[in-house]
Amino acid sequence: MVLRHSMKRPDSHAVTGDDFPKQISWTVLVLLHLLPGVGFYLVFLALNAIVSRLGGTTYLALILTIPLALFPLLLGIMLVWSWRTTGAASLRAVTANLGHASASTVFGFALMLFLLLAVVSLGTGAISLWIEGSFSWGVEALRSQTVVAQLVESSPFERQLTFALALLFSGIVAPVAEEIYFRGVLLPRIEFLGKAAPVVNSFLFALQHFYMPWNVPAIFVMWIPIAIIVRKQRDLRIGVIVHCLINISGALQLFLNSGLA
Numbered sequence: 342m343v344l345r346h347s348m349k350r351p352d353s354h355a356v357t358g359d360d361f362p363k364q365i366s367w368t369v370l371v372l373l374h375l376l377p378g379v380g381f382y383l384v385f386l387a388l389n390a391i392v393s394r395l396g397g398t399t400y401l402a403l404i405l406t407i408p409l410a411l412f413p414l415l416l417g418i419m420l421v422w423s424w425r426t427t428g429a430a431s432l433r434a435v436t437a438n439l440g441h442a443s444a445s446t447v448f449g450f451a452l453m454l455f456l457l458l459a460v461v462s463l464g465t466g467a468i469s470l471w472i473e474g475s476f477s478w479g480v481e482a483l484r485s486q487t488v489v490a491q492l493v494e495s496s497p498f499e500r501q502l503t504f505a506l507a508l509l510f511s512g513i514v515a516p517v518a519e520e521i522y523f524r525g526v527l528l529p530r531i532e533f534l535g536k537a538a539p540v541v542n543s544f545l546f547a548l549q550h551f552y553m554p555w556n557v558p559a560i561f562v563m564w565i566p567i568a569i570i571v572r573k574q575r576d577l578r579i580g581v582i583v584h585c586l587i588n589i590s591g592a593l594q595l596f597l598n599s600g601l602a
Contacts, residue, residue: 370527370530370531370541370545371545373418373527374523374527374542374545374546374548374549375545375548375549376414376418376549377411377414377415377418377519377522377549378548378549378550378551378552379549380410380411380414381406381410381411381414381549381552382551382552384406384409384410385402385403385406385410385552388402388405388406388409388410389402389403389482392405397495397499398488398491398492398495398499398503399482399483399487399488399491400488400491400492400503400507400595401499401503401506403483404503404506404507404510404511405506405510407510407511407514407515408510408514411515411518411519412514412515412518415518415519415521415522416432416518418522419432419435419436419521419522419526420432422435422526423435432521435526436521436525436526436577437525437526437529437575438524438525438528438529438571438572438575438576438577439525439576439577440576440577440578441574441575441576442574442575442576442578442579446574446576447574447576447578447579447582448582450570450574450579451578451579451582451583451586454566454567454570454579454583455582455583455586455587457566458563458566458567458583458587459590461562461563462559462563465558465559465562465563466559468558468559469555469556469558469559470485470555472554472555472558473485473555476554476555478554480552480553483552483553484555488595489595489598489599492595492596492599492600493599493600500596500599500600503596504592504596507592507595507596508589508592511588511589511591511592512585512588512589512592513585515588516581516584516585516587516588517581517585519546519584520571520577520580520581520584521577521581523542523546524542524567524568524571524572524577524580525577527542528542528568528571528572529572538568538572539565539568539569539571539572540565540568542564542568543560543561543564543565543567543568544561546560546561546564547559547560547561547564548561563587567579567580567583567584568580
């Protein structure tokens with residue numbers, strides 16, 4: 342998944358993510374991990390106000406924030422970073438872990454991880470529900486009971502439309518963009534942390550979902566093995582596939598609970 346738009350090059354040497362500097366400062370590290378979440382949250386708040394006035398659900402606003410904020414923000418950061426460091430606006434220039442494993446290895450690890458995380462989610466899901474029910478922080482409209490209640494009260498057409506958009510944007514667009522950014526661009530830049538790099542990357546990735554704090558511990562725990570395997574195999578396609586499967590499964594469960602079927 343490479344978007345390439347050459348604007349100028351300092352020389353004819355093809356720059357790739359593997360050539361890009363591996364280390365970044367702690368300040369930049371934290372900023373680059375959390376900035377997408379902050380931008381997403383601010384746009385979501387504005388969009389949710391508009392969608393609510395039009396009679397739409399908060400979940401619809403959340404899904405629409407992906408193409409309107411998350412995707413362009415992640416893409417913009419990577420292209421600006423590439424332009425400033427290589428003289429070309431190219432994702433390939435700043436992305437490592439682009440794919441060194443065979444197709445069978447990629448799908449094998451992805452399936453293994455998904456099945457493992459399906460079991461792990463039984464515990465992390467219970468913890469998320471406990472945190473959600475025990476504490477008051479976070480966006481009230483994004484609590485699972487509120488989201489399901491709004492979807493149940495919406496028309497069948499709106500539910501089906503929202504479900505289709507969720508499969509596209511939450512199930513495909515967000516996972517692809519986030520894995521390229523977090524596991525393809527940022528994870529290789531913190532190799533100075535050694536074996537702790539996947540843990541730090543997963544923690545900061547989880548923390549950028551601060552607007553739904555009850556999900557932060559679950560995301561943290563579930564993404565550690567994903568980051569470890571991607572780093573070891575140097576292939577972010579594994580993370581993309583698992584991420585897609587997790588998000589699609591979550592959307593299916595949500596809409597089945599809201600009476601889509």
